[in-house]
Amino acid sequence: MVTVFLPVSPEVAFDYLVDPVNRPAWQASLKAVEDVEGEVGLGQSWTDVTVPGVRPRMRTTAYERPSRWAETGTWRGVTAELTLRFTACGAGCSVEVGTRFSARGAYKAVLPFLPLAAPLAARTDLKAAARELGRS
Secondary structure, X not given: OEEEEEOOOXXXXXXXXXXXXXXXXXXXXXXXXXEEEOOOOOOOEEXXXXXXXXXXXXXXXXXXXXXXEEEEEEEOOEEEEEEEEEEEEOOEEEEEEXXXXXEOXXXXXXXXXXXXXXXXXXXXXXXXXXXXXHHO
């Protein structure tokens, strides 16, 4: 689990973080987001265009504004689940990140490494989001 403080209310943080259009501004692994289908909310889907060239298809699987949001991404034999929990905290909010991974076939070989990299990436990305939100 990773928790990061953001200098805005849970509502503002939620709205910013869950909109895929905003993701390339704060998620270091993303070049772009393409093929967005649906409005921001439960069931919305899109394709992440990542720096390494992986293009997972993403879908919002939980949308409980402003407290909880989750997505699932699939690429070939790998599935990644990300959950964000938002809690009011002083003059802002804390965002707690949870991740879970599964893999099939030959992709099981990468499974032990994904949980090691995810917390560092999540912390770095949320700190970038905090900087972006602090500017507004």
